Amino acid sequence: xxxxxxxxxxxxxxxxxxxxxxxxxxxxxxxxxxxxxxxxxxxxxxxxxxxxxxxxxxxxxxxxxxxxxxxxxxxxxxxxxxxxxxxxxxxxxxxxxxxxxxxxxxxxxxxx
Amino acid sequence: xxxxxxxxxxxxxxxxxxxxxxxxxxxxxxxxxxxxxxxxxxxxxxxxxxxxxxxxxxxxxxxxxxxxxxxxxxxxxxxxxxxxxxxxxxxxxxxxxxxxxxxxxxxxxxxxxxx
Numbered sequence: 001x002x003x004x005x006x007x008x009x010x011x012x013x014x015x016x017x018x019x020x021x022x023x024x025x026x027x028x029x030x031x032x033x034x035x036x037x038x039x040x041x042x043x044x045x046x047x048x049x050x051x052x053x054x055x056x057x058x059x060x061x062x063x064x065x066x067x068x069x070x071x072x073x074x075x076x077x078x079x080x081x082x083x084x085x086x087x088x089x090x091x092x093x094x095x096x097x098x099x100x101x102x103x104x105x106x107x108x109x110x111x112x
Numbered sequence: 113x114x115x116x117x118x119x120x121x122x123x124x125x126x127x128x129x130x131x132x133x134x135x136x137x138x139x140x141x142x143x144x145x146x147x148x149x150x151x152x153x154x155x156x157x158x159x160x161x162x163x164x165x166x167x168x169x170x171x172x173x174x175x176x177x178x179x180x181x182x183x184x185x186x187x188x189x190x191x192x193x194x195x196x197x198x199x200x201x202x203x204x205x206x207x208x209x210x211x212x213x214x215x216x217x218x219x220x221x222x223x224x225x226x227x
Contacts, residue, residue: 009152032213043116043202043218044155051213090154097209098143098162099170100216102154 004093006103013081014111021076021106023091032094033074035065038105039087047089050074061085086110114138116219118203124225125193133188133222135203143206144186145170145216146178148199155202161186162209193226200224 007022025031033050048059055067061084065076074091091103119134137144142163147155147170157170161180175197177189186205190197201222208214 004154032211034215036218041221043220044204044216045218046215049213049215094210097211098145098160098168099157100155100210102156104152104154 004091004101004103006089006091006106008106009104010107010109012109012111015083016080019076019078019081019085019108021089021091021108023074023076023103025072025074025091025093027072027093030069033065033067034092034100035059035063035074035076036090036092037087038090044090047076081108081110083110083112116203116205116217118201118219118222120222121220122223124227125190126227127194129193130189130191131193131224132190133201133203133224134185135187135219136185137203137205137217138184139205139207139217140183141205141207141217142183143208143214144180145204145206146176146186146188147202147204148172148197149202149221150199158188158201190224193224195226198224198226 003026005024035047036044038044048057050067058064063078088105116137145160146158149155156172159178161167164183179187203219204216206214206216
């Protein structure tokens with residue numbers, strides 16, 4: 001079975017500074033990995049996904065993530081935070097053909 | 113294009129009451145899913161339907177039943193609600209298996225409170 005650990009439950013950054021959200025996973029084979037974002041009282045939206053084509057994955061809204069197999073990590077970054085980035089972020093790994101395992105989530109607050 | 117729609121948006125039940133949460137997608141997706149979201153726990157899969165006519169248990173199926181009514185619709189039923197089922201419920205759909213990198217598209221959620 002897969003598992004996902006998001007290393008920070010809460011991250012606070014100033015507007016215009018970099019954002020780093022850390023994710024480690026356990027997997028017995030090459031996994032499918034995703035980052036989803038959830039704005040308050042909304043459903044989840046896909047930010048990006050790792051498809052094994054490239055280890056550095058670019059997503060929407062300036063986010064990107066790097067897959068590091070040796071470290072079993074898939075950290076999410078953005079060079080410059082915007083107020084609209086305030087949300088909850090989930091690192092997700094596929095458990096099987098149809099099952100996803102979600103991390104507990106990281107809440108991002110952005111200070112003006 | 114509405115995507116994934118869920119009804120109702122909010123619901124309050126008394127312990128022991130039953131209800132059905134409705135979900136529909138207009139993207140002609142093969143697979144549909146029901147999740148619950150509780151604070152600090154991410155989303156947990158309740159049931160899924162890989163294709164029309166099939167359903168399978170997820171991580172937390174106890175106390176729930178599902179019906180894949182047709183390709184568009186996937187309902188979740190609580191036969192006898194319990195306070196432990198107080199949660200936010202999300203429906204999702206995907207074109208194919210997540211292992212083949214198909215993303216899941218989520219509905220806006222249903223907030224259920226059981227008193």
